[in-house]
Amino acid sequence: MAATVKYDEVTVGQAIPAVEFPVHRVDLVKYAGASGDFNPIHWNERFAKSVGLPDVIAHGMFTMAQGGRFVTDWAGDPAAVVDYGVRFSSMVVVPDDDKGAVITVSGIVEEKLEDKRVVVVLTAKSGDSRVLSKARAIVQLS
Template identity: 85%
Template sequence: MTATVKYDEIEVGLQIPAVDYPVRRVDLVMYAGASGDFNAIHWNERHAKAVGLPDVIAHGMFTMAQGGRFVTDWAGDPGAVLDYGVRFSSMVVVPDDDNGAVISVSGVVEEKLDDNRVVISLTARSGDSRVLSKARATVRLA
């Protein structure tokens, strides 16, 4: 766990460096078990291609969770996140190889609010595609 970020040490415009989150098909199978979403497009290449997808794709909520993980790791406290929302803008295609895919998440502090709150704008990419848009989190810092 990272050190807790202090509100007084944060400035608007602060760039939060990117973190890469690897995604392999086994991660999607484990997520399916945890979430109950066993749609075959998330684990079966033949089925995914039959419905017009390029390959197996990550669950949207799995992708969103990586953005949430980025924020909680940065803040140093999972309970610090007060609000978090995204729009899904592209798929995370997960090939069946040792490398899988990577979701790269970075952020910038957009606003400082009262009561030790900050608004963070996130960028999440996989390959050449932005996979989350309008991704923002409001976080209460120490």
């Protein structure tokens, strides 16, 4: 677990180092079971390609969750994400091999608010593609 990030120790413009989140097809099957989203574009290569996709793709909400995980891992306990939003800008293509895909998330503290809250702007990429845009979280720190 990460050390607790304290509001008084955070500065505007502070970079939050990138973290890589590996994604394999089994992760998508597990996510489908947890979310109830069994759309075959997320697990069936033949179907995904038949509808014009390059391969199986990760669920958008799975991708968004990795950004949320990045923020909560950074902030530590007892911090809380009080607001979080993104736009989906590209797909995370997950090939059926040992490498799978990787979602790389980094952040910058954009603003310090009242009540020990900070705004964190995220960058999330898979390969050369930005997969989340307008990604930002408001985090309650201690």
